[in-house]
Amino acid sequence: MPLHDKFGRAITDLRISITDRCNYKCVYCRTGNEGALYGDLPFEDYLRMARVLVGMGITKIRLTGGEPLLRKGVVEFVQNLANLRPQGLKPRPEEAVRGAEAPLFHEQLDIALTTNGHLLADLAQPLKDAGLSRVTVSMDAVDPDRFTRITRVPGGFDHVLAGIRAARRAGLWPLKVNCVLMRGFNEDQVIPFGMFAREEGVIVRFIEFMPLEEDRVWSPSTVVTLDEIVARMAEYRPLVEIPHGRSETARRYRFDDGIGEIGIIAPVSHPFCGHCSRIRITSDGKLRTCLFSVWDHDLYGQMRRAASDEELAEFIRSVVMKKEERHHIGEPDFVPASRTMVHIGG
Numbered sequence: 214m215p216l217h218d219k220f221g222r223a224i225t226d227l228r229i230s231i232t233d234r235c236n237y238k239c240v241y242c243r244t245g246n247e248g249a250l251y252g253d254l255p256f257e258d259y260l261r262m263a264r265v266l267v268g269m270g271i272t273k274i275r276l277t278g279g280e281p282l283l284r285k286g287v288v289e290f291v292q293n294l295a296n297l298r299p300q301g302l303k304p305r306p307e308e309a310v311r312g313a314e315a316p317l318f319h320e321q322l323d324i325a326l327t328t329n330g331h332l333l334a335d336l337a338q339p340l341k342d343a344g345l346s347r348v349t350v351s352m353d354a355v356d357p358d359r360f361t362r363i364t365r366v367p368g369g370f371d372h373v374l375a376g377i378r379a380a381r382r383a384g385l386w387p388l389k390v391n392c393v394l395m396r397g398f399n400e401d402q403v404i405p406f407g408m409f410a411r412e413e414g415v416i417v418r419f420i421e422f423m424p425l426e427e428d429r430v431w432s433p434s435t436v437v438t439l440d441e442i443v444a445r446m447a448e449y450r451p452l453v454e455i456p457h458g459r460s461e462t463a464r465r466y467r468f469d470d471g472i473g474e475i476g477i478i479a480p481v482s483h484p485f486c487g488h489c490s491r492i493r494i495t496s497d498g499k500l501r502t503c504l505f506s507v508w509d510h511d512l513y514g515q516m517r518r519a520a521s522d523e524e525l526a527e528f529i530r531s532v533v534m535k536k537e538e539r540h541h542i543g544e545p546d547f548v549p550a551s552r553t554m555v556h557i558g559g
């Protein structure tokens with residue numbers, strides 16, 4: 214029986230933060246002073262958690278952080294994850310049409326990575342060879358000077374661009390570039406990013422800024438909303454909305470001439486909690502059921518107490534039953550999450 218929460222949502226997506234260290238200090242995320250707060254675990258501990266969860270119905274794992282590519286051994290970790298087989302047997306597509314006699318097989322685990330791309334150029338091909346399916350690179354400006362002002366690391370832009378191009382060469386597809394827009398800061402990058410999507414052959418996705426930053430500067434007025442982004446992009450070229458999967462976070466658009474795709478992730482103006490299929494493991498091994506959870510659940514603590522796999526599964530099932538129905542961003546009863554984004558894993 215796949216993992217479900219009490220609202221009937223199937224939990225199929227797991228995000229694992231493998232470090233809360235980061236080599237960038239993006240102004241909308243970090244204070245600029247702090248390093249890791251919670252630390253990280255040996256890969257074999259994340260692997261055990263992943264194995265138990267894949268046995269419970271997880272079909273997709275996204276590695277994140279902090280900056281996941283800072284961890285030595287990440288390629289071998291991906292290789293080990295790729296050996297896990299999701300539950301359930303499916304007919305091979307070409308054999309499915311031949312009917313019930315067709316042999317069944319275990320699907321591949323979908324392994325994705327979210328990275329700032331700074332170290333990706335040298336790692337894209339090894340990660341692909343190890344079994345990584347796809348990558349999302351965070352990049353908040355296509356103008357190098359603005360990029361530096363945001364990340365507070367000089368010279369990063371060229372590294373990230375090289376990383377994006379290496380990922381494309383390695384066949385890590387779909388290749389997505391995520392941009393968080395903040396009012397008065399980089400909202401003028403909308404059209405340049407539209408051009409970038411077309412020129413570089415990547416899917417650019419804009420993310421509405423959420424109250425998960427260390428500096429507590431969020432207010433509703435800092436959010437550049439989906440409607441504004443669509444309107445601004447239409448000044449460049451008309452957009453046509455295209456279908457997106459139910460549990461997909463982004464609304465998807467193509468340009469009218471069919472060249473270039475953009476997506477908009479709008480958790481603030483158009484929340485999608487009703488279809489949420491995600492849980493998260495933090496770098497220190499805590500299970501979180503929502504980005505905005507005000508508590509986390511000590512999965513690693515269970516392991517330290519020598520819990521068996523069955524006991525871990527029971528613990529996970531009971532935690533998933535507590536998954537929040539939705540977030541309360543912008544509402545009078547909003548309570549900030551117990552951790553900021555960099556210490557959760559985006």
Ligand code: SAM
Pocket residue numbers: 235241242277278279280281327328329330349350351352391392393420421422423424425426554555558559
């Ligand atoms: N270091 C990796 C990276 O840069 O992609 C992974 C971790 S980072 C925390 C994951 C994503 O969260 C990035 O795309 C980042 O832009 C996004 N993010 C961070 N703070 C955010 C916030 N307050 N609202 C929306 N997105 C945020």
